[in-house]
Amino acid sequence: MASETSQSRRSTLKKLIIIGAGVAVAASGGLSYFLTRKQTISINVKYVGMTYVVQQTSEIVKLTAPAKLSDLEDILWETHPALQTMEDMQVLVNGTSPFGDPSLKNEDEVDFIALMAGG
Numbered sequence: 001m002a003s004e005t006s007q008s009r010r011s012t013l014k015k016l017i018i019i020g021a022g023v024a025v026a027a028s029g030g031l032s033y034f035l036t037r038k039q040t041i042s043i044n045v046k047y048v049g050m051t052y053v054v055q056q057t058s059e060i061v062k063l064t065a066p067a068k069l070s071d072l073e074d075i076l077w078e079t080h081p082a083l084q085t086m087e088d089m090q091v092l093v094n095g096t097s098p099f100g101d102p103s104l105k106n107e108d109e110v111d112f113i114a115l116m117a118g119g
Contacts, residue, residue: 039064040063041063043107045072046058048111066103091112093110
């Protein structure tokens, strides 16, 4: 009877080790997925004084993070080709004039402002 109990414990222990190894592998795969998955950010875009170029005055654009201002502009130029014809335009990121090609974060606001009416 002692050997049956010992065998039963060994069998249970082996099963627990196999289950534990499986959980560890699954958890590491889940962690790997979480760390490497692409995150989407939403950028609030406003068009000021541009109704002759862009029909709407605002829109939300989804980008894959990490994203830069140039990534947003690439999408907008494709979506609204007339924006490329704008010679005098001010761009603000969260109310300030950007320097270079800044990174964008979720919920950032980017304003495109026409500097000459009727452009």
